[in-house]
Amino acid sequence: MRAVQSVQTKDTQDSAHFGDDESNLTVRQKAETRFWLQVLNVNKLIYGDLNSALNDRFGLSVAKFDVLAQLFRYPDGVSMGELSKNLKVSNGNVSGLVTRLRKDGLVDRQVTETDRRSFRASLTEKGRKVFDEANKLHRQVVSTKLQSVPMSDIDAVTSGLKAMSMKTKDAFEEEEEI
Amino acid sequence: MRAVQSVQTKDTQDSAHFGDDESNLTVRQKAETRFWLQVLNVNKLIYGDLNSALNDRFGLSVAKFDVLAQLFRYPDGVSMGELSKNLKVSNGNVSGLVTRLRKDGLVDRQVTETDRRSFRASLTEKGRKVFDEANKLHRQVVSTKLQSVPMSDIDAVTSGLKAMSMKTKDAFEEEEEI
DNA sequence: ATGAATAAATTTATATGTAAAATAGGTCAA
DNA sequence: TTGACCTATTTTACATATAAATTTATTCAT
16 A cells, blocks of 8 residues: 655654654644644535524424434434433433424424433424435535535545544543543 | 546446436435535534533633634734624524623633724633633644544545535525415 | 614523532432 | 342433524614
């Protein structure tokens, strides 16, 4: 894989291993910051449009859409705790979202016979229909935002991001006490 | 650049140009969705850590940090409207953030002689010091999250994202009426 | 100069998000 | 069985975010 390259006295290629001199660290840190700012930027660009499109046409926020998407995947219903874990948001957050979605008539709840503390949320008929349409719009918004980006670029960035999120899992975990 | 590759009957390489058959469209849409999910994922992974680290050590949210960063760049102060535009958040949001940052003793306000509706927010001495330390922590958290990612990957993804955010500007703008 | 339109900032109402406390139901050892 | 502990969910208090209404100040045409 190593490309043809002239001899270098310094390892500027694979500076994943630190302990380099300070100027080199700064170069890497700048790259990291640029990366992070771009992630924030792209996130905001797409998220904003998604949110307004869903809201304008279905009265849905992205948060509500995400709940519907989960429930759509599990026709037998999902407990509050499972929802919270799957969506990676707090229990209290899920509580509120489901309450509001029930008020919207998109979600229903069934008691769990074996455990009266718990219940399962599931889509109503209306919820299924709305999600189906909203899902199309969701895809359409993302497609439109990315319309002039070649698929090879999309795939390249996706794999880069995926690699990062795997390598990134639980970094910073050794910093318990400070 | 084109790598050695066997002859292909279909153009699965550069499908930036649409009008393909439906199965191809679906392939692209799946790629787009994967991309978007990865952006969300990486965003959440880094944002969460940043927020807790800043909060634990400086009582700062990322939102407050962003305000401080703006004010740091403009020692003469920034008006509420400018802050709102620079940070791409609503006016009311900035109002609340600055109110709370003043309560924290990190931000101050100066009246504008020429326009009594307006004023400029700026960092206090304490604000400057706190931001300086918080900024170091910010860089450190990002660095730690990305510590096992080679810089070449970071740069590659950054340029990919940058290209996207440029091509992405104001797409979906022609959909006024539905 | 005065009144209408504009502009800067705040307030209000509401949604989303968290962490921590509270509620209420389950489990299990003695 | 009963008391101690665990678990599922909700509630509370708060921060962050928006859109829309409001307040206060400026501007500008007449």
